[in-house]
Structure formats: structure tokens, C-alpha cells
Amino acid sequence: MRCDPAAATVEVVKLMDASTPQQIQMSKESGRNCFVPTAAESFRRGQPVGFFSGILQEQDKADRALRQLDDSRNLWFYDIPASALAGYGYTGPDLVLNMLDRGSELRFTQDAKWHNPNGDNNIAAVLWVLPMQLADGSSLPIPYIFCHAQTRQIRKGAELLLDWGDECWGAYHQAQVVKQGAAMHRLHWKLARVQQLAAQYNIPTAHTRLHQSGRLDFTAAALPATPVAAAAAPGRAMTEGLTAAAAAGAKRPASGEASSSRAAKLQVVAGAYGHVRQQQQQQEQQQQQQHASDPAPDAGTGTGTTSDQQAAGSSGGDADGVRCIVVFDPDTEEFKMQQIQAGSSSSSSEDDGSSEEEGSSEEEEEESGEEHFSVRIAGAEAAVESEESRSGEQLPVPAAPLPQDAFVPVAGLQLQQQCVWQLPHGLLADYEAAGTALGNRIGRLIVEGPLEGAPKLRVVDVASLHHPARWCTPPNVAARGAVAATVIDRGEAITDYVGVVHREADFSSKSSADDVLDQAYCFTIHAKDLLQACPTLSETRIKDLVIDAREVGNESRFINCAWAREKRPDGKPHRNYSARVVWVKSLKRPAVRLFADRCAIEEGEELVAHYGDPYWVAMGRSLQVLQMKYAKAALQQQEKLLRLLRAAAAEGRVPADEVEAAAEHKPELNAIVKFQA
Ligand SMILES: C[S@@+](CC[C@H](N)C(=O)[O-])C[C@H]1O[C@@H](n2cnc3c(N)ncnc32)[C@H](O)[C@@H]1O
CATH class of the missing domain: 2.170.270.10 (SET domain)
Structure with a gap:
């Protein structure tokens, strides 16, 4: 063999x-x-x-x-x-x-x-x-x-x-968030066009303004x-x-x-099984041969079909003698549910298959007591899907860093350059003691003091729709980033990741599922990295820490995640710095310091991290829910306005062709559009 x-x-x-x-x-x-x-x-x-x-x-x-x-x-x-x-x-x-x-x-x-x-x-x-x-x-x-x-x-x-x-x-979640986010933005710009038309013909639009929220919103009951x-x-x-x-x-x-x-x-x-497709083709041939000899409209496909397909192991649920199999069609690259009546075989539409199956699985679900969450936000999903497929536009994922005009400087942000330590007193004393015991030992991970001098990063609004963070974030929430305020040489320290420091265990026990998006600005320091930076810490007492930059932070909290894992065309890595846990001798505290140790960074170039897979697994779904909510609101407003505009067109107050042109509008993302809150 x-x-x-x-x-x-x-x-x-x-x-x-x-x-x-x-x-x-x-x-x-x-x-x-x-x-x-x-x-x-x-x-x-x-x-x-x-x-x-x-x-x-x-x-x-x-x-x-x-x-x-x-x-x-x-x-x-x-x-x-x-x-x-x-x-x-x-x-x-x-x-x-x-x-x-x-x-x-x-x-x-x-x-x-x-x-x-x-x-x-x-x-x-x-x-x-x-x-x-x-x-x-x-x-x-x-x-x-x-x-x-x-x-x-x-x-x-x-x-x-x-x-x-x-x-x-x-990576999958990250890609999904970006793709769905782009569809959400198309809905947004289409609504803008409809609103513009309504304003032009004095149709009141005040009630159609979308809720402006600076805070990300998440409900666990609505998953995509x-x-x-x-x-x-x-x-x-x-x-x-x-x-x-x-x-x-x-x-x-x-x-x-x-x-x-x-x-x-x-x-x-x-x-489905690949070889089920072969069986299906054999059946179709049999069917054709049979049709040729017996043209009766309800002719079966011959004996043995059901048992053959069961032998292939692809049986679906039983419902009143109806069996369903799942078959893969390599021509259309689609999977289809096919019904087989007992003793005969007949293809049915996917919907038919689905309704039969729904009946049986509902009973089984009740029996098993399994509980499932709703996974749809009614209406929004279909709208987002149709936007995706209708536009046919390829997402312009940038291969290189975006030009400087893709970003708009942000002023007036209250930034803080040092961490706020919120650990129980005893634990803070541990750090103090470990720092004192360190004496004059200077290692690779020990630095003398806090970083001084003017910040090397600048916070910017991502104005370009070419940026995945812009696609990903709903249009009514600012999408920001951090760019180099000056040339940063290779190896140079850039800044510290700053926020409120908690013990990881305390932090996660306080967070609920609804807070997932609040954790978007968290940086976890693992105990093993702390011990490496300060070997005199007590191994048994030191646990993981979290730097939470949601409410307190500096420019580094705005650093976005890389959207490609390949190198940039200029040979540089997308992720242009590394973060290391260091021990700041004069403060007797650890810090997370960012270093340009992967390449030199040009002035105006965006700083890009790689957040890691767990980040996108945790955030991806919540971000998609947020996008869906925005898409749903935009769709409802758009439909409401179009109804008003069509009514006005019927009365001759608005040209009907302009209304229909707005209704058919397909916004282009391939243009740099300044973000408008
Ligand atoms: C630490 S924040 C970065 C700053 C953020 N852009 C802001 O405006 O506050 C992380 C969030 O930024 C967005 N983001 C960052 N990198 C991204 C990327 N490559 N693709 C899509 N969204 C991204 C996501 O919403 C993510 O949860």
C-alpha cells in the first residue's frame, strides 16, 4: 500500500x-x-x-x-x-x-x-x-x-x-476589526451625504445626529x-x-x-468532507442517467444514496425522516446543506436545510440546557456585510508608515510622565527595601533615574482613512496615535509607559466583562521580568503588575499596534521599538521603558507596537460590537432621513433623482478624509 x-x-x-x-x-x-x-x-x-x-x-x-x-x-x-x-x-x-x-x-x-x-x-x-x-x-x-x-x-x-x-x-480578530471597521466608515460617510442633502433642502436633521461618545461602550449580550x-x-x-x-x-x-x-x-x-463532493457528483450523474430513462418530475435518485452518505460520516440531524448533509462545492467555494429524504435524495436550498435543522437543534438545545448569547445586532450586520460586498474596494492597507499629513497634532492633553503607584503599603515597602538592597549593582536593566528632557513623542489624531486604527474606531470616537517629535537614534530610550500601577490580581478581580475595552490601555509586567530587573525583590511576594493608562498616562498610551507582520518595503520592521522592564535606581521602582532598539526612527514617523495575540483575542470581539452598534445607529438615521427626503420629493420639495443618488452613494475610503467629530 x-x-x-x-x-x-x-x-x-x-x-x-x-x-x-x-x-x-x-x-x-x-x-x-x-x-x-x-x-x-x-x-x-x-x-x-x-x-x-x-x-x-x-x-x-x-x-x-x-x-x-x-x-x-x-x-x-x-x-x-x-x-x-x-x-x-x-x-x-x-x-x-x-x-x-x-x-x-x-x-x-x-x-x-x-x-x-x-x-x-x-x-x-x-x-x-x-x-x-x-x-x-x-x-x-x-x-x-x-x-x-x-x-x-x-x-x-x-x-x-x-x-x-x-x-x-x-491576527484574525485584528483583520476582522479592520475590515468591519471600514464598512462602518462607509455607512458613516454615506449618512453624511444624506444629511448634507437634507440640510440643503431644510429637512430637519437635528434628531438624526449620532450620539457622541468619547468612551468606548461594550455590552456582553451582543456578540458579532x-x-x-x-x-x-x-x-x-x-x-x-x-x-x-x-x-x-x-x-x-x-x-x-x-x-x-x-x-x-x-x-x-x-x-464538509472533500470526498463527499465526489459522491455528490456520482449521485448527480446517477440522477442524470435516471432522468434520461425516467423523466417523472419527482423521481428519486436511486437506492443506497443515504447510506452511502452516512458512511461518509457527514450526516446532519434527523427530523421526521429528513437527513441533511453538508457538502463543499469547490466551484463556488461554498458549503451547502443538502436534504436527503429517507429512501430518496433531493437537493434543497440552504434555507430549507437550515429551517429543518433549526427545528431539531432547538429541541436538543432545550434538552441540553446549553445557554448561548445573542450574536447579532439586528440589521447592522447585514448592512455592514452589504457595504463590504457592494463597495468592491480593496482596503488600502499601508505597506509603509503613513505620510506626515495623515496625522493632525493634538494639543491640550493632560499628560503625566510618571506612574502612580496604587499598591498596598506593605508591597510598596517591598520595592523600597529591594531598591535599597540593590546597592551599587548596575546591570543592563538598571537605570539611574527617570527620563529627562522634552518628550520625544507627539500625540496625533489619525486623520487618514488609510490607517487601520482609524477604520477600527467608530467615527464618533477619536483615533489617536503617537509619532516621533524628533529623530530618535537606534538604541535610544524613548519614554516610559506610564499609568496607574496595580497588582494584576486586584485589577482583574475589579474588572467585569463589560470593562474589556477599558483594558485597551493596560500593560502587564510579569513577575519574572520584575525579578530580572531587580533580583533583590522577594520572589514569593512579587506578583504580576498592570500599568493602566486609561485615565493617567503619557504619549505612549496612544501607540498603535502594527497591522502587518512582514517587513516594510524599506526593510525596516513595522514594529519600530521594544519595551523592557527596567529598575529605576533613584526611584526604587521598576519602569517599562521603550527603546528604539530595532531601528532609528525619523521625525514624524509613527511609533508602532505589536500588542500580541492575547490583546486582540480579548479586544477584537468587543471592538466589533462597538462597530456594529455604531453601524446600526448610522443605518437607522440614514433610513429615517431617506424616508423624510422621499416624502419631500413626492411633494416636489426635493429633486427625486438627488435623493436616489444619495441613497445609492458608495463612499470611497481611498481618499484622505479629515476626521470630523
Ligand atoms: C492603546 S490604544 C492606542 C491608541 C488609540 N488609537 C486611541 O486613540 O486612544 C489601543 C486601541 O487603538 C486601536 N488600534 C491600535 N492599533 C490598531 C490597529 N493596528 N488596527 C486597528 N485598531 C488599532 C484599537 O481600538 C485598540 O484597542
Whole structure:
């Protein structure tokens, strides 16, 4: 037998059919064309739930374009690092399991965080390596990613949920926020055009002004829909490493020897087995042949169809003898729900499929007592989507720093250049004592005193719609940034990150889910970095700290996050500085100091950080909710004004063609538009 990963996939699917009772259901929360797996029977805690299947590929041969961090299709690749397989004699490159257009039911598993703010997961994934028997009697080790009921029993009918890991979500959320933000801005500028017309013809617009809020607003009860995206992938084979492992004699892991491989770059919302498509084509051919011999309009598709498709493992829920399967159409790159009547097979529209499924999943949900949050802001989502698709405009993501006229200086901000320490007295005394004990020791992370001299950064309003932070922020909230006020040489200290310093534990116990956006200005100092900067601190007493720059801070609180991970065209990194925890000797306190140690920074150049994946995982969804709220308000105002304008046009007070032109207006973001609060 040849080592064929596609064949291995089929084997896996067959195994799953025999052992893993799962179903694919249409998700009510996520709307159309979004599928989730549910338990067809109860799973005890610790019990295996199933495993992933797909095309096993060498990582560097998987389509690079699809593996860009900000390409959502990247979410369908499960990383299998070579290091995780080394124990089995594997010597090849890193692998990925490519599940873009095929997979088991578990391919549809969504991340628990979308549904449950507590992040409570039902299932965990671990990597196992099992030998595949070859015809010559030898065996080939094949990695499988198994899932088991991790945290609690999974009741029949409950949705299976998995934690796909922050790495998987950070870049995705960031990209989503920017994309959705751009659509929100189009709605905003379209409203501006309608308002302008109304003002021109004396239609009262006072009541249509949007609420002006300087503070970001967030409600946990309204989460945006999970994304649905998919694409067909060119199937490519890998195997040299596996063959090497086979030659070295692969071992079967003892139970409990499984190596963890939890942080997949993956989120699954819709999909199907690739080979189901082949079966579908066979059915279609059968259907055509049958139609040719029997032209009766309600002719079935022949016997055996249902059981064939069940054998493929893609069965949906049962409802009065109706079964649904999910099929991937590589031509349209879409996933569709297809209904199969008992004893016959007939394609139905996605909507038909969805309504059948909704009925059954509703009952199951009640039975399982699972609670879900609303994921839509009625009306806004559709409007944002239609703005995105109608415009056809490519988002002009800047490859290089924006020119200086993209920013407008901001004056009159009250800035503070030193931290305010709000730690219990005893803990502050610890810092004092550690500073005294430090004596004359001067290390790399010890600095003499606070930074002096004129600030090297300037706060600016991001006026250009080319800037992702501008797209991301609702038009009625200022989007700011920090630029270099002077040339900053490579290696130079720039400023300290300043704010109110709390103990991390105290800070997070006070914050609620609604405060997520308030944490947008927080910088966490890990205890290990504190100890490195000041080895005389007491290891047992020193815990993580947070510098909260929400209300107290300097220019550094306005530094935006990088929007690309590649280098700039001029060869410089997008992220143009680093932050380090240092010990300020004269103050006997630590500080977070920013250094231009990655490159020299020109005057007027924007300072750019990389906030890290956890930041975007925590913030991304809240920012999207905020955007949706703004979009909804803008849409309502626009509709209200258009009604008034059309009524006025019917009375001849406003030219009807001008009203319709405003209604059809498609604002261009590819122009620098000064932000107007
Ligand atoms: C620390 S603040 C930076 C200053 C912020 N622009 C302001 O006006 O206050 C972080 C927030 O800025 C926005 N932001 C920063 N970098 C961004 C980026 N690359 N893309 C989109 N939004 C960004 C997000 O709203 C984020 O939560």
C-alpha cells in the first residue's frame, strides 16, 4: 500500500463512523451556512470524542498565500510541529493538517470563547501517533489529533466546543476589526451625504445626529457572528519525514503518552468532507442517467444514496425522516446543506436545510440546557456585510508608515510622565527595601533615574482613512496615535509607559466583562521580568503588575499596534521599538521603558507596537460590537432621513433623482478624509 495521505484521511473517516457519534447541525447563533458539531450521544468526562481529518502536508509546502496570519483561511490548518513527533522517530519538517475543504465532523467545532465568556471548553485536542500497517508488514506512523471531553460531561445534543488558542485568533480578530471597521466608515460617510442633502433642502436633521461618545461602550449580550470563510486548497502530499520515521520504527504511544498540540491555528465554522463532493457528483450523474430513462418530475435518485452518505460520516440531524448533509462545492467555494429524504435524495436550498435543522437543534438545545448569547445586532450586520460586498474596494492597507499629513497634532492633553503607584503599603515597602538592597549593582536593566528632557513623542489624531486604527474606531470616537517629535537614534530610550500601577490580581478581580475595552490601555509586567530587573525583590511576594493608562498616562498610551507582520518595503520592521522592564535606581521602582532598539526612527514617523495575540483575542470581539452598534445607529438615521427626503420629493420639495443618488452613494475610503467629530 502506498502512503497516500488522502487514503489515510478516508481511513480516519471510516474509523470515526464506527466510533464517534456526532452530528453536524446548522448553527442558530451564527446564522446561515454555519455548521457546528453536536453530540449524538452523551460523552463522559475524559471520553474520546473523535479526531480531525484532512490532508496532512509539509508546512512549508502548504499554500503560503493561505497561510498568511491575517488570512482567515489560515484558521483551517492545524499545526503539527516536527518536535511533537520527534519522539516517534520522525525526522521531517513541520506538518500541517489541512482541513480547508475536507475533514471530520470536528472540523466544524467552534471556539468556546465565541459563545461563552467564561471560555469553558468541552473538548481538548491532543496529538497521537498511530502506525498505519503497510502491505509489506511494516508500519508508517501517522499523526492524528484526537479530541476528548475535557472539562465535563457532554450531554446528548450539546454543541462540541474547543479552545483553538490565542495564536489562532489574534491576527484574525485584528483583520476582522479592520475590515468591519471600514464598512462602518462607509455607512458613516454615506449618512453624511444624506444629511448634507437634507440640510440643503431644510429637512430637519437635528434628531438624526449620532450620539457622541468619547468612551468606548461594550455590552456582553451582543456578540458579532462567528465568521464563515472557506476555500478549496490544492491537495499536496507529504511524507518523507513519516517514511523516515517508519524506517526508524515508529512506536505506538502508551495511553497517556499523547503529546499536547492544543494551539491550532484553526477555527471551524463550516465544511464538509472533500470526498463527499465526489459522491455528490456520482449521485448527480446517477440522477442524470435516471432522468434520461425516467423523466417523472419527482423521481428519486436511486437506492443506497443515504447510506452511502452516512458512511461518509457527514450526516446532519434527523427530523421526521429528513437527513441533511453538508457538502463543499469547490466551484463556488461554498458549503451547502443538502436534504436527503429517507429512501430518496433531493437537493434543497440552504434555507430549507437550515429551517429543518433549526427545528431539531432547538429541541436538543432545550434538552441540553446549553445557554448561548445573542450574536447579532439586528440589521447592522447585514448592512455592514452589504457595504463590504457592494463597495468592491480593496482596503488600502499601508505597506509603509503613513505620510506626515495623515496625522493632525493634538494639543491640550493632560499628560503625566510618571506612574502612580496604587499598591498596598506593605508591597510598596517591598520595592523600597529591594531598591535599597540593590546597592551599587548596575546591570543592563538598571537605570539611574527617570527620563529627562522634552518628550520625544507627539500625540496625533489619525486623520487618514488609510490607517487601520482609524477604520477600527467608530467615527464618533477619536483615533489617536503617537509619532516621533524628533529623530530618535537606534538604541535610544524613548519614554516610559506610564499609568496607574496595580497588582494584576486586584485589577482583574475589579474588572467585569463589560470593562474589556477599558483594558485597551493596560500593560502587564510579569513577575519574572520584575525579578530580572531587580533580583533583590522577594520572589514569593512579587506578583504580576498592570500599568493602566486609561485615565493617567503619557504619549505612549496612544501607540498603535502594527497591522502587518512582514517587513516594510524599506526593510525596516513595522514594529519600530521594544519595551523592557527596567529598575529605576533613584526611584526604587521598576519602569517599562521603550527603546528604539530595532531601528532609528525619523521625525514624524509613527511609533508602532505589536500588542500580541492575547490583546486582540480579548479586544477584537468587543471592538466589533462597538462597530456594529455604531453601524446600526448610522443605518437607522440614514433610513429615517431617506424616508423624510422621499416624502419631500413626492411633494416636489426635493429633486427625486438627488435623493436616489444619495441613497445609492458608495463612499470611497481611498481618499484622505479629515476626521470630523
Ligand atoms: C492603546 S490604544 C492606542 C491608541 C488609540 N488609537 C486611541 O486613540 O486612544 C489601543 C486601541 O487603538 C486601536 N488600534 C491600535 N492599533 C490598531 C490597529 N493596528 N488596527 C486597528 N485598531 C488599532 C484599537 O481600538 C485598540 O484597542
